[in-house]
Amino acid sequence: MDHSAKFYDKIYFLYPLIDIFLRPQKQKFFTYITNHPPGLLLEIGVGNGAHFRYYREHHVIGIDTSINMLARARKHASNNIQIVHMNGEELLFPDQSFDYVTLSHVIAVVKHPEKLMIEVLRVLKPGGRVFILNHFTPDNLLGKIDHLFARVSKLLYFRSSFQMCNLSMDRFQLLSETNAGLFSYFKILTYEKKI
Numbered sequence: 001m002d003h004s005a006k007f008y009d010k011i012y013f014l015y016p017l018i019d020i021f022l023r024p025q026k027q028k029f030f031t032y033i034t035n036h037p038p039g040l041l042l043e044i045g046v047g048n049g050a051h052f053r054y055y056r057e058h059h060v061i062g063i064d065t066s067i068n069m070l071a072r073a074r075k076h077a078s079n080n081i082q083i084v085h086m087n088g089e090e091l092l093f094p095d096q097s098f099d100y101v102t103l104s105h106v107i108a109v110v111k112h113p114e115k116l117m118i119e120v121l122r123v124l125k126p127g128g129r130v131f132i133l134n135h136f137t138p139d140n141l142l143g144k145i146d147h148l149f150a151r152v153s154k155l156l157y158f159r160s161s162f163q164m165c166n167l168s169m170d171r172f173q174l175l176s177e178t179n180a181g182l183f184s185y186f187k188i189l190t191y192e193k194k195i
Helices: 003-034 067-076 113-123 141-148 150-155
Strands: 040-044 059-064 081-085 098-104 124-135 172-179 186-193
Touching: 003 098, 003 124, 003 186, 040 113, 059 067, 067 081, 098 113, 113 124
Parallel strands: 040 059, 040 098, 059 081, 098 124
Antiparallel strands: 124 186, 172 186
16 A cells, blocks of 8 residues: 555545535536446546445446545445445556546546556547546646645645646547636546547
8 A cells, every 4th residue: 555545544534524625626527427428437536435426327436545435435336336446557457448537636646647647548448538627736826826835735645736738648639628616726627538
């Protein structure tokens, strides 16, 4: 178990408080996902699973590195949701297994986001879509705060300063970018795997 998983295992009981702050963005995000046709969906970093009620039509495999988070998530899982202990940077699924992959506030907390996206690309079917909800450091006062907070954020196992341009996304096509609140600081990005 890596340091990040141990950290989230320790703070899992605080996650409902964090979730209050993230709930409006997550509601918009998961409502957007459920408007897409049914398919096999991989959610990387399910957290406590409080949002599972939005998944009605999709068959979902949800993974996380935190055992304590997964124990909470299992309490919210319905028949169409399978919970698995797994690291998103080392997925154990065959190539081209999924129609969709979701990353809700995950891409800036994993140790190697580039490696994560390589794995996402591998397990997505051609034409499959990845949905990302995350904060993105803007070029304004909020961006300066992100940079100032960078050292502290490392202790909390996330990157306060984060931009998608730091990742190689040439095998994906950006389909949409939607603001998810707070001065465009949080965004919903939809990418499609190029055929």
